[in-house]
Amino acid sequence: MNRAVVIASAVLYLALLFFIAWFAERLLKRKSVNLTQHPTIYALSLAVYCTAWTYYGSVGRAAKGGIEFLTVYIGPTLTCILFYPLLLKMLRISRRERINSIADFVAARYGKNFTLGIIVTLCCVMGIIPYIALQLKAVSSSYLILTHQHAMPGPGDTYKDTTLYVVLLLGLFIMLFGTRRIDVSEKHAGLVSAVAFESVVKLVAFLAAGIFVTWGVFDGFADIFSQAAAQQQLARLFTISGDGGYGKWLVMLLLPMFAMVLLPRQFQIAVVENTDESHLRKASWQFPLYLFLINIFVLPIALAGLLVFQGGTDPDSFVLALPLHFRQSWLGLFVFIGGFSAATGMIIVETMALAIMMSNHLLIPLLLSVKQLRPRQQAGISRQILFTRRFSIVLVLGLAFFYDLFVAASFSLVSIGLISMAAVAQFAPAVVGGLFWKQASKNAAIAGIVTGFLVWLFTLVVPTLTDTGLLPASIRSAGLFGLSFLRPDALLGLQLPDLLTHSFFWSILLNSGVYISVSLFSRLSEQEKIQAAVFVNILRDQPGTVWRGTAAMKDLKVLLHNFLGSDRANNLLQAYAQRHQIDMNKDNADPRVVLFTERILSGVIGSASARLLVRSVTKDEQIQVEAVLNIAKESQQVLELNKELKKKSVELTKASELLQHANEQLRHMDVLKDEFLYTVTHELRTPLTSIRALSEIIHDNPDMEDDMRQHYLASIVRETERLTHLISSVLNLERYESGRQKLHIESVHLNKLLQDVVASVQPLATENQVQLSYHSPDTMYVLQCDEDLIRQVVYNLVSNALKFVPPGRGRVNLRLHHGYDEVQIWVEDNGKGIEPGLHELIFDKFFQARNQTLKKPEGSGLGLAISRRIIEMHSGRIWVESKPGEGAKFVVALPFS
């Protein structure tokens, strides 16, 4: 096929990737639609697991080992299904701790250890650069096959240029969509969307090839299998061959299981880029389904290739070679694009993941430790971090490119994928152990990983190098330094069927062994304890609730002491421990105690500050209790200020309430005053009307009879008196109410006072034909009071009674009664009585005036109000007892003292 067409297609395809990534980012920015929030996109992006190595290589493996190739896919499938809780745990931890790579994860678990981050990063770089190179090689060789250049061209030839261009374009892509933000725990929506798209492309392309071979070249599955079965050396491919043994099977199963989460790109996609935990659940069937689909035609294609080419072509290229062999160049192009997408997807994610690790764990620490390079401003830092990350991308791609260019040419790359997986599998003990075992220590993780990695290097990489002559072959045959137990393919003389199994067995065995034994003998630092608790307990932590991590008991105690005083803090803790049967003597506080502490502190300084404080003891790196206490002291000062402010504000509120109340009272009094004035003037109008009318009549009628004139004049005089009485009443009342009236307290002889009153009203009673009676008791009542005022009250009551009884048969009786600690003056009448509902109201000013039905022709309407006021001034009481129709009894009660 024409090279230009192939290259143009590849470039167009990359352009499409750019567009998709750009579109996804734009959608997110403009419309807040996040494509990666769809669970299927997540599952598809996970399929970045299927690289060009699987795309081409699994057919090759199937052609050699039969259905054994499937184990590489059964592993991840099992991981998805069986290790759901483990993955969930990693997701939660990574979100909470803002973890952004596998190196970060391991380092964070072991007390945020610096060295571990570097070690993991170095292992990844060494183990995975060849893997990236393999992808480049897959691109270039598929390109060669497609363009019929089977010969291996030397450096500088066009196909290498093509690889270079691919590398450059991919580098640009990763920089554009992978380094948009400095915070790497931010998601890359565009990049992930593009990767998901690539997964679709490679699946469809592979299926297309499979369908073409199965039904286009042959007559369906049955045809291929029966034809293959007819040839003896092909028939063995249908069964699991015995020569690898179950050990090999197990390794081939376990390796991909680890790789599924430990490979930097898988960790990046599965954990860092995950937007929603629930996606994991869906992916746990969608991703295996994807693997099933992409593998369904592997065996048919392998068998078809063997049948068609009869050993004349590399099985790794069957997928591409078969369509080309049958002159289906467009299908060939599509298959090439599929392989291209598998390769680029892997390169993009892997490079980004590695670049993040390199910049964060190697370059940035280096940058910050070199004084001259340290930027002075914040903006400078972020620019430098971005630059470092981009530089790392260039470095990773450059290393892969040169590895492909110089190293790859000299030896086989076939099992590079598995070798890479074996490298990252060395993190498995540290990661899995770290998730479940609190005692696991930082030193153990370092020792385990280093041991495992060295064994990996010696048993897998060294043999490859001796095979290609880069190292002396004697190492392999006679052992390192001539020591036979140090033969890379048979450590301690143990012979295993293949290098990979042998290497995996020894590396994992020694790695785990070292890890466990060092852990058992380690004393954990505070920081390690804290992180261990975070990782191990993460699922017990309910989302949305407060932090429940673990902290050192003494830190919590110090916190509580600072806020509550040591006595109270100890009491509280003791009581809590007893109630929940918690051992308080352990170094590590029970999570419940942490929660309890936070609750207690919340009560003191508010929940936000409490969380901040408790979290700072439970989580942050070596943040020391002193720093915490500074926060504590500051917040206590703020707290005190707050308290002061609160107090002031309460005072102010109170004052304003008082003012408001006073204001209301004033307003109410104002209304009352208006009402009172209106009533007074109204009351004044009636006598005035009579006076005016009568005077005018007398004036206008000089010819009036003398008797009548006399009568009219007398009426005018009476009405004038009424007016005068009213006015003086009003003035009196005003004087009593304002408190301006001073009491002239003296010893008053009550018996005599009553006698005087009776004597003074007797004429009126006689006039009204009312029987007025008073029997002075034998006891003499002498009281300290204002004689004039009390007399006025009694006079009021008696003259009122006289007015309200029917003339002729009316009776008014006056009495002195000895109460418990008071003397009572009773004024009883046989009038028509007063309704119970009015017993209180009649003491109001102008009650009569405002209640027309009770209006009486005489009286100011102020008498009872004035009486009540006077009695109250003497600390006494005045009330009425009455039933309608049965007369009324007014009682004045005056205390003896």
Added chain:
Amino acid sequence: MKKILVVDDDPYILMSLEFLMKKNGYEVMIARNGEEALDAVEKLHPDLVLLDIMMPDVDGYAICRHIKSSKKLSDIIVVFLSAKTKEADVKKGYDLGAALYISKPFSTRDLMKSVKELLQPTQS
């Protein structure tokens, strides 16, 4: 001869009004409270009522309402004489159909002039 009913619970006011109306040649009837007033209105059908508002039993407003709502009585001219001087009270009086609302204390001359005017049209 025109009949005038004077309603008031104050004996001196009643006394002066009775004198004035008689002096001016009207037939005068008096009522000392609401009950008496209602009774008098029904039985004697006066041409004009001088009506106080604040009374012990039935108030002046109620009497006016009774007069104006009865077909038989609605032609009776109602003149309020009251110590209630608030605007709202005056308005209420007019709303109930009073011809005039005179505040106490009043000028006897003005009162007579008004009464004469009110009774004029039917006289001629």
